[in-house]
Amino acid sequence: MPKQILPNQPVRGSNSGIPIMATFDLLGQKWNMRILWQLSKNPMSFRQLQQACGQVAPSMLNTRIKQLKEAQLVLTTDAGYELTQIAQELVKALDPLRDWSQQWAELLQIEPAKGTD
16 A cells, blocks of 8 residues: 655655645545546445546555545545545635646647546
């Protein structure tokens, strides 16, 4: 299992683990952003989440869910997995970045990707 990533502890790229660096490290782990993005739409079972994430192996998905649960971004409910309140705030905080990326794509005249991501 990967090392737990929490603020104020050393992480990749930061010995101090200042909160923003811990956030970048956690979100930069393969599949973590995709899991959070999919769960931002609605709670999902393991199987639904695996299907929504496409090519993720079950063992990797399980590892990443555990990591996100340790970071208190994902929790298990009767409906399956869902975002915690702080994770919902994180997704909202990413809205300006999504808007910027859309402007960037338009500047580069790149057609929107097809899909549900």
